[in-house]
Structure formats: C-alpha cells, structure tokens
Amino acid sequence: MKCDRCFFLAAVVATLFAAPQMAAPQDSIRTVQLHVTPKAEPQPALQYRLEVPYKDQRMGNAALLYNTAISWVRDVKSGYADFDSRKLADWQNASVGKLPIEEVRRLISRFGRAIEYAEMASRCEQCVWEYPMRERGMATLLPGLSEYRDLSRVLALKTRLEVRDGNIAEAMNTLGIGFSIARDVGKGPSLLHGLVGLAIASHMHREIEGLIQRAEAPNLYWALTEMPQPLVSFHRALQAESQCLYIALPELRTLDERVLSNDEVTGLWRKLGAMADMETDSGDWLEQRLAGIVGTSKVYRQARQWLIDRGRSAQEVESLPIFYVVLLHDHHRYECLWDEQLKWFSMSYWQAADELEDIQTRIKEYAEESSTGELFAAMFPSLRRVFFLDARYKRDLAMLRCVEALRIYAAAHDGHLPSSLSDITEVPVPLDPLYGRAFFYEVTGNQAVLESPAPAEGRPREGLRYEIALR
Amino acid sequence: MMESMDAERLSQCYDAYCDRLVLYARNWLDDDEAGDVVQVAFTRLMTQVLAPRNVGAWLFRTVRNEAITRLRRRARRSRHHQRLAARREWFESHPEDLIDSATAQRILAALPDDQREVVLLRIWGQLSLRQIAAIVGGSVTTVRSRYTAALTAIRERMQQSCKTID
Amino acid sequence: MQDDRLTPSEGQLEAALGSLKPTAASVDRDALMFAAGRASTRRLRCLWQGASVLLVVLLAVSIATRPEPVEPQARDILVAAHTQRSPIGGVITRVSEPMDETKLETCAQYVRLRQAVLEGSVEALPASVSLPSGKRKPPLNPGDLDDFLSST
Numbered sequence: 001m002k003c004d005r006c007f008f009l010a011a012v013v014a015t016l017f018a019a020p021q022m023a024a025p026q027d028s029i030r031t032v033q034l035h036v037t038p039k040a041e042p043q044p045a046l047q048y049r050l051e052v053p054y055k056d057q058r059m060g061n062a063a064l065l066y067n068t069a070i071s072w073v074r075d076v077k078s079g080y081a082d083f084d085s086r087k088l089a090d091w092q093n094a095s096v097g098k099l100p101i102e103e104v105r106r107l108i109s110r111f112g113r114a115i116e117y118a119e120m121a122s123r124c125e126q127c128v129w130e131y132p133m134r135e136r137g138m139a140t141l142l143p144g145l146s147e148y149r150d151l152s153r154v155l156a157l158k159t160r161l162e163v164r165d166g167n168i169a170e171a172m173n174t175l176g177i178g179f180s181i182a183r184d185v186g187k188g189p190s191l192l193h194g195l196v197g198l199a200i201a202s203h204m205h206r207e208i209e210g211l212i213q214r215a216e217a218p219n220l221y222w223a224l225t226e227m228p229q230p231l232v233s234f235h236r237a238l239q240a241e242s243q244c245l246y247i248a249l250p251e252l253r254t255l256d257e258r259v260l261s262n263d264e265v266t267g268l269w270r271k272l273g274a275m276a277d278m279e280t281d282s283g284d285w286l287e288q289r290l291a292g293i294v295g296t297s298k299v300y301r302q303a304r305q306w307l308i309d310r311g312r313s314a315q316e317v318e319s320l321p322i323f324y325v326v327l328l329h330d331h332h333r334y335e336c337l338w339d340e341q342l343k344w345f346s347m348s349y350w351q352a353a354d355e356l357e358d359i360q361t362r363i364k365e366y367a368e369e370s371s372t373g374e375l376f377a378a379m380f381p382s383l384r385r386v387f388f389l390d391a392r393y394k395r396d397l398a399m400l401r402c403v404e405a406l407r408i409y410a411a412a413h414d415g416h417l418p419s420s421l422s423d424i425t426e427v428p429v430p431l432d433p434l435y436g437r438a439f440f441y442e443v444t445g446n447q448a449v450l451e452s453p454a455p456a457e458g459r460p461r462e463g464l465r466y467e468i469a470l471r
Numbered sequence: 472m473m474e475s476m477d478a479e480r481l482s483q484c485y486d487a488y489c490d491r492l493v494l495y496a497r498n499w500l501d502d503d504e505a506g507d508v509v510q511v512a513f514t515r516l517m518t519q520v521l522a523p524r525n526v527g528a529w530l531f532r533t534v535r536n537e538a539i540t541r542l543r544r545r546a547r548r549s550r551h552h553q554r555l556a557a558r559r560e561w562f563e564s565h566p567e568d569l570i571d572s573a574t575a576q577r578i579l580a581a582l583p584d585d586q587r588e589v590v591l592l593r594i595w596g597q598l599s600l601r602q603i604a605a606i607v608g609g610s611v612t613t614v615r616s617r618y619t620a621a622l623t624a625i626r627e628r629m630q631q632s633c634k635t636i637d
Numbered sequence: 638m639q640d641d642r643l644t645p646s647e648g649q650l651e652a653a654l655g656s657l658k659p660t661a662a663s664v665d666r667d668a669l670m671f672a673a674g675r676a677s678t679r680r681l682r683c684l685w686q687g688a689s690v691l692l693v694v695l696l697a698v699s700i701a702t703r704p705e706p707v708e709p710q711a712r713d714i715l716v717a718a719h720t721q722r723s724p725i726g727g728v729i730t731r732v733s734e735p736m737d738e739t740k741l742e743t744c745a746q747y748v749r750l751r752q753a754v755l756e757g758s759v760e761a762l763p764a765s766v767s768l769p770s771g772k773r774k775p776p777l778n779p780g781d782l783d784d785f786l787s788s789t
Contacts, residue, residue, distance in 0.1 A: 089760070138744040146762040192751055199759040248744060274738075277745040354601065354611050379748070385755045436612070437619065440644045453644055478670060485666060493662035506662060510669050562657040569653040594655045622647050625654070 029453060029463035032209055034403060037471045038410035039219040041427070048172060048223045050179050050204075052123050062124035062184055069117035070144040073151050076110050085146075088153045092203070096164050096210070104157055111154045115177070118151060122180030133189040133240050137247030138275070140189070145196050148185050152178055152200040159207040163214060171211055178204040179227065186232030189240045191381055197232040198393045205396050212403065215471070219411075221404035221427055224397060234390060238345060238383075242338045245379055248275055255331060265323035266290065269372055276378035289371040293326055299370045303329035326372060333366055334376040341383045349391035350436035353455065356384040388458055391433050395452050398430035399464055402439055402450055405429050410470055417443045417470060446470040476522045484526055485513065491595045492534050494561055498588055499538040508537040531596050532606045570629075578628045586621035589614055 042048055077083050088107075091099055108115075121127070131140050155178045162171035179201060186197025208224075211217050246253050249268055251260065260268070270286050293300055303325045307317045317325060340359050344352035360382075367377035402421070409424045410417055421429045421441045432439045432452050440451040447469045454463035489509060496505035512533040516526070523529035561579070562572035579587055585607070592603045604614045643651065753761035 136740070138747040139740040142747070145759075149759050149762055190747075190751075192747075192754060195754050196759055196762070244744075248740065271741060274741040275744040275748065277748045351612055381751055382755050389755075437616070440646075451644065481670065485669065489662045489666075490659040494659040509662065513669055560660050563660055565658075569656050572657055575654060575657055590654075594651060595659060619643070619647065622643075622650055626646075626650055 028460040029451070029465050030461050031465045031467060033467045033469070034209065035213050035469050035471055036403065036407055037215050038415050039217070039404075039407045040411040041222060041408055042218050045222045046226060048218050048220060050172070050176050050220075050223050050227055051183075052176060052180065056123060057125050058120070058123045060124045060126075062121040062127035062180075063129050065117050065121035065124065066127070066181070066184065067144070069114045069121060069151065070147045072114035072117065073111065073147040076114065077147070077150070080110065085150055088150060088157075092153045092156055096160050099157075099160075101161065101164075104161065108154055108158050108161070111151065114151055115155065115158070118155075118181060119173075119177050121184070122177045127184040127187055129188050131189050133244075134247065137244035138190075138241075139248070142188075142190065142192060145185075145192060148181060148196055149199065152181060152203045155181075156203045156207050159204070160210060163207070163211050166214070166216065168211070168214065168217055171207070175204050175207060175211075178207075179231065183228060183231050187236075189237060191234065191237050191241055191386060194232050194234045194237050195386070195389065198389055201231055201393060202396065205400060208400055212400075212407075219404050219407055221401055221408060224401050224404065227397075230390070230394070232390070232393070234345065234386060238342055238386075241381065242342065245272075245275075245334075245376075252331060255328060259320060260324050260327070262321045262323040265321065265327050268327070269323075269375055272375045272379075276375055289374075290323070292371065293322060295322060299372075300326055302369075306332070326370070330370055330373045330376055333373060334379075337363055337366065337380070341380075345383075345387060348436060349387055349394075349433055352387065353384070353457065356387060357457065360384055384457060388455075388462075392458065392462055394433045396464060398433060399439065399450060399452060399466060401430050402441075403466060403468060406448065406450075406468065415446070415470060417446060417448050417468075419443055476517050476519055480522065481513065481517060484516065484530070488527055488530055489513075491597075492530055494595055495531060495588075495591045496534050496538050497561065498584070498591060499542050504541060505538075508534055508541065511537050525602065527596065528598055528602045528606065531592060531598065535606060574629070578625055581628070582621055582624060586617045586624070589617045590621045590625075593618055 077085075091104060131142075133140050155174055159171045159174045159178070162168075162174060182197045182201035182204065184197075185200060186194050188194070188197075208220065212220060249271060251258075251264070251268060266286065269290070273286060300322055304314075304317050306329050307325060308314055337359060340362075341356065344355050344359075363377050363380055367374040405421075405424050405427050406417060408426045412426055418424050420443075421438050429438070431437060434452060434455055440449070440453075442449045447467070449465065449467055451465040452463060454460055492509045492512065493502075493505045496508050499505075500508065512530050515533055516522075516530065560572065561576045564572045579590065582590065588607060589603055592598050592606065593600070596603075598606070600611050600614050600618065604611045607614065750761070750763075
C-alpha cells in the first residue's frame with residue numbers, strides 16, 4: 001500500500017514537473033531551442049566584445065553620422081519600389097533555413113552606405129542629439145525612429161547570414177554596431193527613443209541566440225556582462241517627459257504665484273485637451289466637462305478643502321475663481337502622481353511592480369473623479385509598461401548570460417549540465433530581474449529548461465523559455 | 472457598497488470560511504482553542520456597524536490577532552511544535568486527491584511558522600499576497616519570497632518522501 | 638487567485654494543494670449564530686445610546702461656541718457669451734484666444750504614437766515619423782553637386 005502511494009506521489013510530482021513542457025501552447029511563452037557546445041571563458045576574458053573598446057573609438061559626435069546613415073536608409077526606402085518594411089519584419093522573424101538568401105543579401109547590400117555611416121557613428125566617443133526638448137517639449141519632432149528600426153532589422157539579417165556563413169568575427173562586429181545604435185538612440189530625450197533603443201537591442205539579442213549555437217562560437221558571458229548597464233537608461237527621458245507639459249503650458253509653473261481668471265483657466269484646459277489627444281471633435285466638449293464645476297460641486301468642494309488644509313483661510317479660497325481653485329488641486333495631484341511613479345524607477349522591477357500598479361489605479365481614480373483632472377491624467381504615459389519593457393530586456397540579457405554560464409560549467413565538468421544553477425561557481429549567475437530570484441531551471445540528462453514566465457502585467461509571449469541541449 | 476451584517480450574511484460567511492479559518496488558527500492553537508477563536512471572530516463580525524469590505528481578509532486577520540493574543544497570554548510557545556504534531560487530521564482524505572493529505576499535513580507542519588502561515592492564507596484563505604502582507608505585516612515582496620520558498624520546500628520534501636517510503 | 642508570478646510548476650503545486658479540503662470545524666454553528674445574534678442586539682442598543690449622547694454633546698458645544706456671522710464675498714461672475722447655463726446658474730464662456738495649433742497637434746501626435754508603441758511595439762511606428770508640413774528634399778548626390786557647381 002505504501003509502495004502504491006509512493007508511485008502515485010511520484011507520478012503526481014512527475015506530472016507537475018512535466019506539465020509546463022506539455023501544456024505550453026505555441027502562442028504563449030516564447031520558446032527557443034538552443035543546441036550549444038560547452039565552451040570555457042575566452043582568454044583573455046574580454047577578447048570578444050559587443051561594444052567598441054576605448055582604444056578603437058574616434059573623436060566626434062555620433063549623432064551627425066547617424067543622421068547621415070538615416071538619410072541613406074530613407075533613400076533606399078523611397079528609391080526602391082519593391083522595398084517593404086513588412087517583408088523585412090517577416091524575414092527577421094523567419095528561421096535562417098526559410099530565408100531567400102540571395103534576395104536578403106541584395107537587400108543588405110542596398111543599405112551598404114547606411115551601415116557604413118552607422119559603423120563610423122558606433123565608434124564615436126559621444127552621442128549628443130541636441131533635440132530642442134526644453135524649448136519645444138513634445139512638439140519636438142522625432143525624425144528617423146522608424147528608420148532606426150528598419151536599419152536594425154537589416155543589421156540583424158546581416159548578422160544571421162554571417163553566422164550562417166561561419167564569419168563569427170564579422171557577426172560580432174555587426175552585433176556591436178547594432179548595440180551601439182540601441183545605446184545611442186536610447187540616449188534620445190523621449191520615452192519613444194528609449195523604447196526604440198530597447199527594441200533594437202532585442203533584435204541583436206535574438207541573433208546572439210543563433211550565434212552561440214555555432215560550434216566555433218566563443219563564450220560570450222563576459223562580452224554580455226561587460227556591456228554598459230543599463231544599455232538604455234530612461235532616467236533623463238522620464239524627467240524630460242514629466243516637464244513637457246510645462247513647456248507647452250508655462251503658466252502652470254507659476255500657478256501658486258499668479259491667480260488665473262476662469263477664462264484663462266478655460267483656455268488652458270482647452271489646450272491641455274488638445275495636447276492630450278482627447279476627443280475634441282465636438283465643438284462644446286470642454287463646456288460639457290466644465291458644466292458640472294460650480295460652487296457646490298464635489299470637485300470644487302474637495303479642491304477648496306485641500307487649499308484650506310494647506311493653510312489658506314476659507315475666506316481667501318472663496319474669493320478665488322472657482323476654476324482656478326479646481327485647477328490648483330488637479331495640478332497638485334498630477335505632480336504628486338508623476339513623482340510617485342518616477343521615484344520607483346530607481347528600484348528593481350520586482351520591488352516596484354506592485355507599487356506602480358497601485359499608482360495606475362490611482363491615476364484612473366483621479367481621472368474618474370474630476371472631468372478636468374482627466375485632462376491631466378491623459379498626459380501620463382503608461383510608465384508601468386515602460387518599466388516592464390525595460391526589465392524584460394534586462395531579463396533577456398540575464399538569461400543569455402545564464403546560458404553562457406551553463407556552457408562554462410559544462411566545459412569544466414566533462415560536458416555535463418549542473419543539477420541546479422547554484423552549482424555554477426565558475427562565474428556569477430544572474431538573477432531574474434522580473435522576480436528578484438533565480439531563474440526557473442530544470443535539467444534532465446544533457447537537456448535543460450531555463451525559464452522566466454511573463455508576470456501578470458505582461459503578455460504570455462513576453463515570457464521566455466530556453467530549451468537547452470548540449471552537444 | 473458597505474452594508475451591515477445580518478444573520479443571513481453571517482450564515483453565508485460561516486459556510487464559506489469556517490473550516491479554513493479553523494485550519495489557519497491551528498497554526499498556533501490546538502483544535503478546541505482554534506474553534507474558540509473562530510467563534511470569537513464571527514461574533515465580532517456581527518458587532519461591526521458596517522460589514523468589512525473584504526470579509527474573508529478581515530476574518531483571517533481577526534483570527535490571527537486573537538490566536539496570538541491567547542498564545543502570549545498562556546506563554547506556551549515552547550510547546551507550540553509539539554501541539555502541531557499532536558493534532559487531528561487537517562484535511563479530509565479522498566482517493567481522488569492529487570496529494571496525500573497526511574503527507575501534506577506532515578510537510579506543512581515541518582515548514583517554518585512564517586512560511587506555513589503564508590501558505591495557509593494563500594491556498595486555503597484564497598487571499599492575495601497584498602492582503603496577506605496586510606495581515607501578517609511586512610512587504611508584499613517579503614510575503615512572496617516566503618511563499619515561493621515554502622513551495623520549493625514542499626516540492627523537495629514531497630520528492631524525498633517519495634524516495635524514503637519503501 | 639490571480640498572481641501569475643508563479644512558475645508553471647509552482648502554480649500546479651498550488652492547485653494540487655488547494656484541492657485538499659480542510660476537515661470540518663469543531664465550531665457549533667447554532668451556538669455561533671445565537672451568540673452572534675445576541676452580540677448584534679447589544680451593538681444596536683449601544684449605537685442608539687451613543688448617538689443620543691453625541692447629539693447632546695454637539696448641541697452643548699454649538700450653543701457655547703456660536704460663530705460670528707460672515708459677510709458674503711463677491712465671487713467671480715462669468716460673463717455669458719452664450720446661453721448655455723449650468724444647473725445652478727453659473728455660466729461658461731467660450732474663449733477664443735490664439736494658440737499654436739500645429740504645436741498642439743504635434744503634441745497630440747506624440748501622445749498617440751507613444752501610447753501605440755507602449756501597447757503594441759515599435760511596429761506601431763509609422764513608415765516614417767515625418768514633419769506635419771513641408772516636404773523633405775532628398776540629400777545631394779555627388780552628381781547633383783557637380784551639376785550645381787558647374788552651373789554657377
């Protein structure tokens with residue numbers, strides 16, 4: 001009887017462990033099969049790099065060369081009738097065996113000049129974009145972002161063909177150009193720049209998945225580890241975006257100093273609605289919002305009380321224009337909610353995710369409670385999503401480093417995989433930045449699964465699973 | 472919307488939570504006392520002017536506070552683990568169970584107190600990690616760490632349990 | 638339960654454990670309902686008593702500390718440019734002041750684009766993020782430059 005129970009338990013446990021592999025449908029977690037060989041660290045350790053070393057850099061501002069590269073990209077796109085960004089994306093997502101190789105080579109050759117200028121830019125010591133964000137805020141034009149996306153796809157395909165042809169050194173060089181573009185585009189002043197930078201870096205990561213499967217490929221643990229951390233920083237872009245409202249509406253900076261009339265506040269709200277891309281098609285959209293703001297309305301009473309709580313007398317507050325009082329309160333809440341979000345960006349994702357979710361809820365409440373607060377609320381980007389995308393990129397990088405750490409271990413242990421990640425002592429094994437703990441790891445013989453599922457706020461395909469087989 | 476508590480609602484809460492609350496209270500007390508503190512919690516619920524927004528979380532928190540108060544009052548912490556071992560079954564046993572109930576009880580009893588508490592609140596209390604953090608104190612992150620550590624320990628012990636049974 | 642931060646195997650283990658049903662409690666249901674009902678009755682009595690005491694106290698305080706009458710202050714009155722009125726009698730004026738429409742539209746474009754990229758991906762970037770007005774001239778080719786120089 002005990003034996004039967006034991007077998008039953010064993011079957012249950014085995015099913016529980018096997019279930020993730022059996023149950024994952026193709027449209028859920030992104031699953032990549034990696035067939036890799038054991039490979040020790042290179043000697044010297046930084047023999048291979050994904051960033052141009054100091055000794056090979058050149059003087060100058062990369063932004064100028066990037067602008068020229070993008071001009072060449074535009075020329076290709078407009079000059080060839082058969083160019084299709086969608087086809088480029090399809091090729092990028094296809095396996096190398098399914099690519100029309102010669103057609104891809106021809107496409108890559110058309111971008112030769114663009115790649116040449118991008119390579120020169122990647123070697124520059126600095127990249128200063130000089131966008132007039134402080135003067136024009138969100139009205140700053142953002143030329144070229146889609147061209148950077150397309151260029152990075154071309155570089156990804158170029159890397160893939162180089163790996164296929166066994167030109168590892170060339171492939172490393174092309175990857176380096178791609179990562180430099182990611183880093184430098186990410187230095188742009190807006191969140192969009194950062195997001196495009198992350199996307200470019202992700203394109204390069206996927207090509208590394210292919211490169212490390214070549215038997216002759218070096219171990220890239222230290223090349224990946226040595227890259228700038230973070231490669232793309234949202235620190236400045238977040239601050240810039242939080243200030244964009246004040247560039248367009250400078251009267252908000254001096255709200256406490258100068259009382260605005262109801263007319264002036266109405267004009268300000270009208271501009272805010274236009275900036276926030278609210279539904280402004282009906283001519284009296286603003287009047288409809290303002291119709292409920294009167295001396296007895298809840299939104300006014302709350303604003304009035306808030307001012308009194310801050311030390312103003314009831315007499316003084318009641319002498320102020322009603323709309324001005326409401327605006328003061330709306331704006332204060334807007335400022336607080338921005339700062340609440342910004343402060344958490346300094347933390348690890350797994351520490352901050354719940355807090356950011358709470359703040360999202362508070363922003364929704366803010367929008368629902370005040371018809372004019374909604375205008376401010378519409379200016380918030382989904383920072384939780386930005387934080388997640390940033391953490392997801394770091395997760396992808398950490399998982400690649402884990403794979404390389406496994407290869408190092410296998411090279412030192414007769415080609416065997418460790419039974420747990422904590423067995424690896426040759427190099428530090430990174431934690432999963434989405435969760436603040438070790439990656440899920442499970443080994444069976446010479447095959448292993450390394451996994452990080454998407455959290456609730458992500459989509460299933462934003463999880464990552466490597467099925468690793470050692471040759 | 473906040474409502475007052477009446478007999479019908481109380482009866483519904485009893486059906487939904489009583490057994491699980493007693494299981495939770497067994498984290499600190501023997502069976503008889505566990506039943507007592509659950510009764511106290513329900514009685515207190517009826518004295519609330521307005522029903523709590525989340526009755527389940529409120530009940531678990533009340534049970535916890537009452538159980539710990541009783542334990543401190545009698546200063547019997549040193550015999551706490553003995554009591555855990557000497558209790559009756561925690562779970563009903565059915566042939567179709569995915570996990571053997573006696574094994575599960577033994578493994579849960581062997582967990583550190585703080586991990587076991589989180590497991591009981593999470594799985595049988597069906598509370599979110601945020602609600603659990605509010606009840607036991609500490610951050611959501613800490614609660615999550617305890618929970619995943621507990622699940623890891625449970626899984627490992629189940630595997631060992633399998634190997635050691637002849 | 639909705640925390641999807643668990644790995645798949647942890648989620649399976651959680652579900653398997655959750656299938657175990659706690660043994661029936663040793664709490665006497667009838668005794669519990671009786672005790673709870675009695676407690677509820679005591680609560681209601683206390684509420685009425687407490688409310689009465691509170692009213693008396695408030696009345697005493699209000700008599701002792703009657704405030705000075707306050708002169709009503711003039712409020713801003715919005716001049717009606719249209720006939721639209723709010724239910725309480727305030728009016729809203731339609732403001733016509735000059736504003737840079739192009740700048741505002743560019744801001745709105747950025748907000749839309751940013752949200753589309755966040756919700757989707759960089760696929761949402763249009764074929765070219767271009768100026769809202771004006772045409773870009775193609776860059777000079779070496780041949781164009783020769784033609785230009787030789788024409789002067």
